[in-house]
Amino acid sequence: GEDVEQSLFLSVREGDSSVINCTYTDSSSTYLYWYKQEPGAGLQLLTYIFSNMDMKQDQRLTVLLNKKDKHLSLRIADTQTGDSAIYFCAVTNDYKLSFGAGTTVTVRA
Amino acid sequence: EAGVAQSPRYKIIEKRQSVAFWCNPISGHATLYWYQQILGQGPKLLIQFQNNGVVDDSQLPKDRFSAERLKGVDSTLKIQPAKLEDSAVYLCASSLGGTDTQYFGPGTRLTVL
Numbered sequence: 001g002e003d004v005e006q007s008l009f010l011s012v013r014e015g016d017s018s019v020i021n022c023t024y025t026d027s028s029s030t031y032l033y034w035y036k037q038e039p040g041a042g043l044q045l046l047t048y049i050f051s052n053m054d055m056k057q058d059q060r061l062t063v064l065l066n067k068k069d070k071h072l073s074l075r076i077a078d079t080q081t082g083d084s085a086i087y088f089c090a091v092t093n094d095y096k097l098s099f100g101a102g103t104t105v106t107v108r109a
Numbered sequence: 110e111a112g113v114a115q116s117p118r119y120k121i122i123e124k125r126q127s128v129a130f131w132c133n134p135i136s137g138h139a140t141l142y143w144y145q146q147i148l149g150q151g152p153k154l155l156i157q158f159q160n161n162g163v164v165d166d167s168q169l170p171k172d173r174f175s176a177e178r179l180k181g182v183d184s185t186l187k188i189q190p191a192k193l194e195d196s197a198v199y200l201c202a203s204s205l206g207g208t209d210t211q212y213f214g215p216g217t218r219l220t221v222l
């Protein structure tokens with residue numbers, strides 16, 4: 001099956017940029033997603049990128065995709081305290097969605 | 110547009126008891142998924158429905174877990190009997206079709222004592 005790897009923790013100062021990284025194994029993945037999970041809540045879709053794109057920007061969020069290295073990243077500009085959460089990278093393989101273990105982002109004042 | 114609804118939000122049971130979770134997907138979404146999320150891990154797919162038919166239940170422990178989606182709308186997931194290792198958050202998600210973006214409900218947190 002698909003393996004999706006993420007670093008487990010990220011600590012960032014309020015106002016700085018956050019960069020969350022993800023690597024995956026299946027080069028045929030068509031859609032790649034970023035979900036956000038706040039404590040006690042379900043997964044909220046943040047953004048996604050199609051595999052024929054290199055970059056996608058959506059307000060404070062920038063997604064970069066390097067297909068050659070099978071590397072996906074999410075950059076959050078001007079990180080706020082409300083951005084503290086767990087961020088999951090997920091990639092598609094046929095109809096299946098495979099998730100990483102999540103990166104816990106802590107925003108400090 | 111209403112999101113995916115799940116109930117109950119929390120459930121505490123003793124091992125060997127049975128429990129059932131309910132999910133109402135986004136209106137018009139033909140595909141419904143149940144995921145298990147163990148603490149510290151990403152969600153793992155248990156079962157996928159397309160309308161009222163099962164597309165994939167390869168990761169569902171069929172000796173104790175069952176799920177149905179009568180009439181192709183709401184779905185229930187049942188565990189009988191529960192084991193300690195079933196403690197997790199059970200997430201329901203839905204999408205327009207099998208390859209479309211999945212939208213998640215708030216989840217049901219199950220604690221088995």
